Amino acid sequence: MHGNRKVSDERLLQQIESASGPFATATELSEQLSITRQAITDRLHALEQTGQVKSKRCGSGIGWWVVDNGP
Numbered sequence: 001m002h003g004n005r006k007v008s009d010e011r012l013l014q015q016i017e018s019a020s021g022p023f024a025t026a027t028e029l030s031e032q033l034s035i036t037r038q039a040i041t042d043r044l045h046a047l048e049q050t051g052q053v054k055s056k057r058c059g060s061g062i063g064w065w066v067v068d069n070g071p
Helices: 009-017 026-033 037-049
Strands: 053-058 061-066
Touching: 009 026, 009 037, 009 061, 026 037, 026 061, 037 053, 037 061
Parallel strands: none
Antiparallel strands: 053 061
């Protein structure tokens, strides 16, 4: 089990998809879901390892987005 589990992976993915831009940051998600940034980051890395999200370093932060696996 990775990070704080009071929010499901599905809820975390939904929150990323509802971001106002093409990606979300761990800081944004942390503020929206009331979970520490480190717990969010740990969960995002675990989701990235399973192919559910991707990331890219943007300046001093990391942007995260949900992978579209198609139909």
